[in-house]
Amino acid sequence: MQPALADPLFNQSLEKGLAVLRAFDAAHPTLTLGEVAELAGMSKGSAQRAVHTLQTLGYVGKHPQTRRFQLLPKVIDLGFNYLAAHPLIRAAHPYLSQLAQSSGETASLTEAVDADMVYIAQFLTTQHIPVLTPVGMRIPMYCTSSGRAWLSTLPDAQVRSLLNSTPRTARTPNTLTSVNAILEHVALCRKQGYATNCEELFIGDMGIAAPVVNSQGRAVAAVHLSPPTSRWSLQEAQTKLAPLVIECARAISRSIAY
The missing domain is CATH 1.10.10.10 (Winged helix-like DNA-binding domain superfamily/Winged helix DNA-binding domain)
Structure with a gap:
């Protein structure tokens, strides 16, 4: 108040x-x-x-x-009006669809809200996924591929400040909670163009993500795939899926004019 x-x-x-x-x-x-x-x-x-x-x-x-x-x-109207009018969702729609089809895995678009990423668009496939992550769900930046991809577009000092001000709970035995360890993943994303997470938020779930940026190079969202560990190893996902995610994020970035 x-x-x-x-x-x-x-x-x-x-x-x-x-x-x-x-x-x-x-x-x-x-x-x-x-x-x-x-x-x-x-x-x-x-x-x-x-x-x-x-x-x-x-x-x-x-x-x-x-x-x-x-x-x-009736509460749904409040969120739906935002999604229906969002130009980024309309621009990303065909590229997310193509990503889901070419990868065979669920493709999602997330947007930053405080220290979280919020699902704003998603294309499911017929493949089984261990965790349901519907549009509107919030996930923490520090332990997710989409959050790390978004953070990779910020200066280190700003990333460190955000992480230090955020509770970093160990969601699974694999969750990285150290600020320095998370910063290493963020730095690696800057170098290779994509971020990863392997069973840090949910057991059985991985993430491969790349940032979507506007014409000024500022992150506006992140694209990610959610390959389960039952079908993919992290190395296989990085080799086969990461290039698809990077290209999808770049295509969406090129298509937006703000």
Whole structure:
């Protein structure tokens, strides 16, 4: 709630409403009013007013059996409008499709949000994948190929600052959490044009990613494939898939004019 103290135009009620919406996630699909208040960091009275408003507008409802609050399908409109109007997604569409077809693996486009990467487009194949990563899902930069690819376009000092300000939890026994170790992977991406991750976020899952840059050379997204360890070794993925990922990222970069 701190921005309201310094900004007379800041709407605290709107902030509270958005905090309520963000309280619901995969770990908390339904919530009581008290749980909403706790997760959103507000009083129960504020939570009640925000929930009632969102319920009246059709964004929140009650589960028919448990009578706990849950998000309603209307919430999807908020995210879909962003995706539908995004010029990068339209530009990347044919190249991602081609990448998925030529590689036989799921091809994704992610965008940076804070210290995470968010899936904004994805092409699935008929091949089995060990982990579902739908559009809208957030993954941390520090232990993912797409995050490292995006970080590779930044100066070392900025990368180090971002990593130092980010919790770096060991998601698996293979997760790199040392800032220096992650920086080595970022530097390697600058040299070879792609970044990797092998079972650092999910067991059985790898990533090969390359940055998408605009005309000023600034990263705007990252392209990545998700080859599972059941079908690929990291060396095979680097040899056969990395060139495809790099070319896809470069093609998208050439196609955008901002």
